[in-house]
Amino acid sequence: MSLALPSQLLLQQDLIEQTLLINPPQDDLPHHAPKTWTVACLSFAVSHNYQQQGFALADICSPPNKTFAHVIIYMSKAKARLGLMLDYARDCLQEDGEIWVVGENKGGIKSLAKQLKGDFDKADKMTSGKHSAIVCASGPQDKKPFDINSYYSDQQNELDIPLQALPGVFSQEKLDKGTAVLLKNLPRKVKGRVLDFGCGAGIIGSYISQHREVEEVELIDDDILAVKSAQKNIEDNKVAYSEAFLSNGFEKIEDRYHWIVSNPPFHQGVKTDYNVTENFLKQAKEHLKLSGKLLIVANEFLNYEVILRESFNGVKQIAKENGFKVLQCEGIKRKPK
Ligand SMILES: C[S@@+](CC[C@H](N)C(=O)[O-])C[C@H]1O[C@@H](n2cnc3c(N)ncnc32)[C@H](O)[C@@H]1O
Known part of the structure; x- marks a missing residue:
């Protein structure tokens, strides 16, 4: 460093x-x-x-x-x-x-x-x-x-989920366009234990808990004000079976999930940011059950598929809208013996 x-x-x-x-x-x-x-x-x-x-x-x-x-x-x-x-x-x-x-x-x-x-x-x-x-x-x-508590402001969204966010939390004022595309195309079969990676104020985890049959949703972020906001939102909205906590990447994650769902942090010209995304895409399979699936939204121009194909047999684009694509990855590749 x-x-x-x-x-x-x-x-x-x-x-x-x-x-x-x-x-x-x-x-x-x-x-x-x-x-x-x-x-x-x-x-x-x-x-x-x-x-x-x-x-x-x-x-x-x-x-x-x-x-x-x-x-x-x-x-x-x-x-x-x-x-x-x-x-x-x-x-x-x-x-x-x-x-x-x-x-x-x-x-x-x-x-x-x-x-x-x-x-x-x-x-x-x-x-x-x-x-x-x-x-x-x-x-x-x-x-x-x-x-x-005096720093929260309302996040506008059309999903009927009252959400509040602290200053500088991603998409503090209104729902991100990429996240909107992801949630609009969220497969019906999302269920079981779900991880919302890079949760921001917690919109993805909250939406999934309220619209799908889940056993548990965990929400993680590296940003202290994001996790504080997500904790408030899941509590205020009485989002069942959910917990938000701090984690740098998967550092604090011990479990394996049926689904990992994310609008991941993206490359902003700073090397470390790119590493966060790349590590997330590479490590996701280690935190999925064998039949588990990764679902992400990304800018259309980002070629995440190359990295994802190293880990998954099936990398499928399930939606493309407004400059974003939703990728569903399944069939975890095992390491050659
Ligand atoms: C594109 S935003 C998505 C936020 C939220 N899920 C949404 O859709 O509105 C990506 C999030 O990843 C978080 N993030 C950045 N680096 C991280 C890291 N190393 N570990 C976990 N989360 C990280 C950011 O703080 C940010 O909240």
Whole structure:
């Protein structure tokens, strides 16, 4: 692993021991940062990485139980997610404390100081370099106790499933077009034990539990705010026999399922994202019963079939609509003896 550009800029600064670090990326920073730092991650994989290096962790979904002289936030492209992190930081910031927001120039950090002016007594660009910048804010104007429940918003869908999602959760505001194609073409025979991989706010798992005869639906995601949203949705909608939990890929999965259903995370130009998808497609068969099936939706132009044919004898396109295709895979190939 290497250091993300904002991490490189961060490490050029004088770092304070008693710091809360929020939303760091998956990189080598845990090997360089002071071990006295507390870390609040939004990714389960990243959180695991810091925990392994002995850092104390804070839960971004619960009110802060400690104050800090210094908070460092990694910029998020999702504006509302940055707002949530800033509110959390404000609530645990000591008087005279400072918040640094660090991010890449292309991620919108350049205009942040101006945006924060109304919320803080002072907000200025502190330094720049490595195609990144750090904005320093102090003197928060409107401090309020942090409550995760105040950040949910309704997700629009035509499926009659009331769904709420926290900021930056995939497809937070309305049902994704690919997911809609998947659910519209969901085979009637989906039943038994089902895994919703990369569940986001939980629409696929919730829909399946309500429209098919299932024994159990498990929903997993690496995004902490996604799993929190999915847990709320399955509870509020009284979705029977379901559980949502954090997992980086199949890491926390021990069982084998009759069906794995997913709108998988897709390649966004960052190498690690592609690895997540590729690993998911390659490893799915190890988490299916022998007669189990994998059902995914993908952009029409993505050639997942090549990878899937390495694991399955039958890779069938069962629908093609609106630029998406639904692939059903069955007949797990056994390893040659
Ligand atoms: C295309 S979205 C689909 C979300 C939801 N199922 C829907 O249809 O609205 C893919 C999801 O995969 C999750 N994801 C990304 N990397 C992951 C990983 N390593 N392990 C598990 N889930 C991951 C993302 O957080 C995101 O919620």
